[in-house]
Amino acid sequence: MAGKTCPKCARSMEEGYTIDAGDYSMPSVGVWHRGKPEKSFWGLKTRKADKREIVAWRCTSCGFLEHYAP
Ligand SMILES: [Zn+2]
Numbered sequence: 001m002a003g004k005t006c007p008k009c010a011r012s013m014e015e016g017y018t019i020d021a022g023d024y025s026m027p028s029v030g031v032w033h034r035g036k037p038e039k040s041f042w043g044l045k046t047r048k049a050d051k052r053e054i055v056a057w058r059c060t061s062c063g064f065l066e067h068y069a070p
Pocket residue numbers: 006007008009010011059060061062063064
């Protein structure tokens with residue numbers, strides 16, 4: 001996905017990712033999870049097979065964010 005242009009203002013976008021501060025504030029890459037959130041005693045029930053790391057593209061002009069979970 002190189003050379004993306006912003007759908008809002010047609011300027012160039014740069015690739016990045018969202019930081020998820022989880023247990024003990026250890027930074028990790030934000031993830032997308034299939035379905036609706038299910039609460040459990042420890043927070044949320046998650047299944048590894050249903051998770052995808054989020055790739056976030058940011059417009060260098062207007063700041064618009066576009067997320068992908070390949
Ligand atoms: Zn833009």
